[in-house]
Structures are given as C-alpha cells and as structure tokens.
Amino acid sequence: MSLMDYYQPSESHQCPRCGNPLSNWQGKDASNGLFVWAQGIPAPIDQLVDDDITLEIELRDKRRLPPEFTIYSYSCPEHQPVEAFCECQDGVWVRTEIRPAR
Numbered sequence: 358m359s360l361m362d363y364y365q366p367s368e369s370h371q372c373p374r375c376g377n378p379l380s381n382w383q384g385k386d387a388s389n390g391l392f393v394w395a396q397g398i399p400a401p402i403d404q405l406v407d408d409d410i411t412l413e414i415e416l417r418d419k420r421r422l423p424p425e426f427t428i429y430s431y432s433c434p435e436h437q438p439v440e441a442f443c444e445c446q447d448g449v450w451v452r453t454e455i456r457p458a459r
C-alpha cells in the first residue's frame with residue numbers, strides 16, 4: 358500500500374504552459390501511506406485506505422512532512438506531470454512554487 362500521498366495546496370495553481378487548472382496533486386517524499394496533506398496543517402487530514410488498515414488517529418497526528426518536498430499534478434493532459442516545490446516551516450507546509458516548464 359506504500360505508494361504515495363495526496364496533497365492539497367492552499368491556493369489553486371495553473372499549468373505554467375497552458376493555464377489549465379491543476380486540481381490533483383500527489384507526491385512520494387513523505388509517508389507514502391495514501392495520506393492527504395493540506396497546506397497549513399501539520400498532520401495528515403485523511404488517509405484514503407480501507408478502514409481496517411487505517412493508521413490510528415493518534416499515530417497519524419504525529420506524522421509530519423519533510424522540510425522540503427516535491428509534488429506532481431497530472432491534471433493537465435497536455436503537460437503532465439507539472440512539478441511544484443514545497444517548503445515547510447516548523448513542520449507545517451507553508452509554500453508551494455510551481456516549477457517552470459522545461
């Protein structure tokens with residue numbers, strides 16, 4: 358089940374090449390337990406797995422993101438994946454910067 362996590366930036370972002378909205382983000386730099394991370398919140402807000410293998414809430418609340426990580430969006434069919442560089446301060450995701458198109 359260790360594949361990736363889902364990410365929810367606090368602002369909406371667009372494809373740097375065509376302006377398509379980028380709504381879905383994923384990454385492999387953190388727990389990779391199908392957690393859902395929201396920008397501005399230290400611990401995962403959800404875990405998208407079956408109930409019988411969900412991490413206990415007390416343990417989930419102790420999870421944190423790394424100081425820097427990269428996320429990917431496959432929302433633009435033409436230019437996927439779009440990369441975004443993210444930074445944490447004191448364990449909280451505070452910055453999301455879309456990487457310029459290659």
Ligand SMILES: [Zn+2]
Pocket residue numbers: 372373374375376377433434435436437
């Ligand atoms: Zn695009």
